[in-house]
Structure formats: structure tokens, C-alpha cells
Amino acid sequence: MSYTLGEIKKLIMADPDMGEVLKQYPLRITPHIARQIKRVGDPIWRQFVPDVREIKRDGGFRDPLGEEELSPVSGLVHRYPDRVLWLVTERCAAFCRFCTRKRLWATGIRNHNREDFNLALGYIEGNPKIREVILSGGDPLTLKPGVLLEILRAIRRIPHVEIIRVHTRLPVVSPKSITQATVLALKEAQPLYLNIHVNHPQELTTEVRRVLTAIADAGIPLGSQTVLLRKVNDNPETLESLFRALLTLRVRPYYLLQPDLMEGTSHFRPPLSLGIKIMKHLRHRLSGMAMPHFMVDLPGGGGKIELVPSFIRDIDDDFVYFETRTGGLARYPLEHSESRELLTLFREHL
Numbered sequence: 001m002s003y004t005l006g007e008i009k010k011l012i013m014a015d016p017d018m019g020e021v022l023k024q025y026p027l028r029i030t031p032h033i034a035r036q037i038k039r040v041g042d043p044i045w046r047q048f049v050p051d052v053r054e055i056k057r058d059g060g061f062r063d064p065l066g067e068e069e070l071s072p073v074s075g076l077v078h079r080y081p082d083r084v085l086w087l088v089t090e091r092c093a094a095f096c097r098f099c100t101r102k103r104l105w106a107t108g109i110r111n112h113n114r115e116d117f118n119l120a121l122g123y124i125e126g127n128p129k130i131r132e133v134i135l136s137g138g139d140p141l142t143l144k145p146g147v148l149l150e151i152l153r154a155i156r157r158i159p160h161v162e163i164i165r166v167h168t169r170l171p172v173v174s175p176k177s178i179t180q181a182t183v184l185a186l187k188e189a190q191p192l193y194l195n196i197h198v199n200h201p202q203e204l205t206t207e208v209r210r211v212l213t214a215i216a217d218a219g220i221p222l223g224s225q226t227v228l229l230r231k232v233n234d235n236p237e238t239l240e241s242l243f244r245a246l247l248t249l250r251v252r253p254y255y256l257l258q259p260d261l262m263e264g265t266s267h268f269r270p271p272l273s274l275g276i277k278i279m280k281h282l283r284h285r286l287s288g289m290a291m292p293h294f295m296v297d298l299p300g301g302g303g304k305i306e307l308v309p310s311f312i313r314d315i316d317d318d319f320v321y322f323e324t325r326t327g328g329l330a331r332y333p334l335e336h337s338e339s340r341e342l343l344t345l346f347r348e349h350l
């Protein structure tokens with residue numbers, strides 16, 4: 001069983017509040033994604049089909065990461081000295097309902113023009129501390145391959161930019177849109193890392209696998225970002241099979257992200273403790289190669305921080321006591337007077 005876009009629309013329009021939801025946050029879904037929906041409310045449905053809870057006032061923010069204040073020129077977010085996030089387009093092939101930047105959907109999709117591009121490039125050029133440019137959006141791979149190539153070449157002409165990173169969901173939501181021309185443009189801009197956004201093993205269809213294989217075969221290193229989402233992937237079994245599948249596709253799991261405090265998305269947010277528990281469970285089951293970092297992007301532009309499960313059970317004058325793989329205790333000897341320093345470092349975990 002799968003759905004067409006028309007069938008999905010008919011099902012959701014039964015709710016009288018849906019018109020208002022769509023006015024604020026339009027529905028956009030690719031035929032590829034619609035075909036992956038097997039039943040109402042399944043993990044693909046939850047991610048892409050509008051829900052009336054999206055217009056509920058739930059204490060979230062319109063710009064949860066305070067990006068507008070950190071934007072020196074249109075489209076650039078400069079929070080960390082050595083890297084800059086460049087939102088080259090606001091277009092996406094499909095709209096994820098939990099999106100941090102969904103405020104941009106309502107204002108209409110703005111196409112950045114040449115003047116914006118030149119301002120952004122000029123800013124990067126004038127800041128020799130910037131070593132890495134991260135193309136994001138929107139989805140940078142929705143740009144025409146020629147435009148993408150032009151942007152990548154312009155960045156490559158800036159000598160202090162060492163690394164280019166591209167954040168995209170396109171290989172997952174519309175694999176057929178990734179053309180040979182796109183792959184060649186990415187390949188030419190090396191060293192370049194491609195990070196895909198993927199949340200559930202059901203998203204890794206035959207077509208998606210084929211496209212990821214072609215990208216890896218072109219020599220482009222792949223990483224992934226996964227958002228921890230209630231009733232989508234909020235259990236260790238789903239994430240274990242996702243991370244294992246990604247690793248076999250030569251995609252290294254990079255971040256597992258706690259959802260941002262975006263207004264109208266609280267029905268997607270699990271408690272913070274859940275992610276920590278899941279990471280603890282996965283730590284000894286999964287190859288280290290398949291383990292992402294669990295991150296929270298702090299509200300108000302405070303930056304990303306990692307939440308790490310603790311395996312420390314106790315510290316005394318002579319030993320640290322760790323929880324072992326099988327739930328036992330292992331003690332590790334301490335150097336003279338080290339225990340006070342360790343206690344300070346780990347106080348928050350004890």
C-alpha cells in the first residue's frame with residue numbers, strides 16, 4: 001500500500017483547521033516520498049504530512065537558533081570563527097514538518113540573486129579566519145547544477161577556505177534529482193564533504209542507495225545528520241538499523257540532533273534524557289564508525305553542544321569506577337591528588 005499526493009491531501013483536509021496550517025506552512029512532498037508512505041501516521045507520514053498541532057502555541061520560537069541576529073549579510077550565519085553557514089537557497093524539494101527554518105516557508109521562497117551571492121562571497125573573502133564554508137538552506141542541491149558549480153568555484157578561488165561542506169536532503173527525498181552534473185560539480189570542489197539528512201531506515205530505498213553509492217564512488221566523503229523525532233525514530237532499534245545501513249553505504253553517521261525549539265513542533269520533541277539513554281545503549285552494540293555525536297543546538301544562538309552518556313559510577317582518592325560493557329564495575333587507578341580535579345570535571349554526571 002502506498003499513497004498519492006491527491007490521496008494524502010484528501011485525508012488531511014477532513015480536519016477543518018488544516019487550511020490554516022497549510023496557509024502558514026505549506027505542504028510539499030515529492031512523488032518519491034509519497035510512495036514510501038505505507039500507512040497513515042507511519043515514520044514517513046509523520047515527517048512530511050502536515051498536522052494541526054503545528055499551529056498550536058507551544059512556547060517554541062520562530063527563529064530558535066537566533067540565526068537572524070548572527071547574520072552579517074543576507075544568507076550567511078557566522079557563529080563560529082572558523083566556519084560559516086551559507087544558506088544559498090530557501091528551496092527544498094519536500095518540507096519536513098519539524099524544520100528549524102520553516103519560518104522561511106511562509107514568507108515565500110526567495111531566490112537569492114547574484115547580488116546576495118556576491119555579498120556573501122565578499123564577506124568570506126574578507127574574513128581570513130573562515131576555513132570552512134557550509135552550504136545549507138533550504139537545500140543547496142536544488143540549485144541548478146550550473147549555479148551550484150559557479151558558487152563552488154567562486155568559494156574555491158578564496159585561498160583561506162580549506163573545506164567545503166554541503167548539507168542536503170535531496171538524495172533522500174528525490175534521488176532522481178541528483179544528476180551526473182551535480183556529482184561532477186561536487187567532485188570538482190574537493191576537499192568537499194557531503195552530509196545528508198536522513199531519519200529512518202525506510203528512507204533508504206533502492207533508488208536512494210543507488211545515488212549514495214554513485215556519490216561515494218565519485219570519491220566524495222559522505223556523512224549523515226539525523227534528528228531524533230518522537231514516533232519516527234525515538235527508539236534504539238530503529239536508530240541502530242539506520243546507522244548500520246548508513247555505514248554499509250559508506251555514509252558515516254555524524255550527528256544525532258535533539259530537535260530545536262521551533263514553534264509548533266513540540267509534538268516531535270522527545271525528552272533530552274531519551275537521546276542520552278539511546279546513545280548509552282548503542283555505545284557497546286555499534287561499531288564506533290557508526291556512532292554519531294548526540295547534539296543539542298542551544299536556543300538563542302548559544303551553539304551546538306554534545307550530550308555524552310556517563311559511564312562513571314564513582315570517584316575516590318585512588319580510583320575511578322566505570323560501568324563496563326556488561327554492567328559490571330571496572331576501576332582505573334588515579335595519579336596522586338588527581339581525584340579532586342576529576343570530581344570537578346565530572347561533577348555534573350555524578
Ligand SMILES: *Cc1c(COP(=O)(O)O)cnc(C)c1O
Nearest residue numbers: 077078079080083084085134304
Ligand atoms: C551547525 C552549525 C555549524 C556547523 O557546526 P559543526 O559542529 O561544525 O557541524 C556552523 N555554523 C552554524 C551557524 C551552525 O548552526
Ligand code: SF4
Nearest residue numbers: 092095096099138169
Ligand atoms: S530539508 Fe532541511 S531545510 Fe528543508 S524542510 Fe527539511 S529540515 Fe528544513
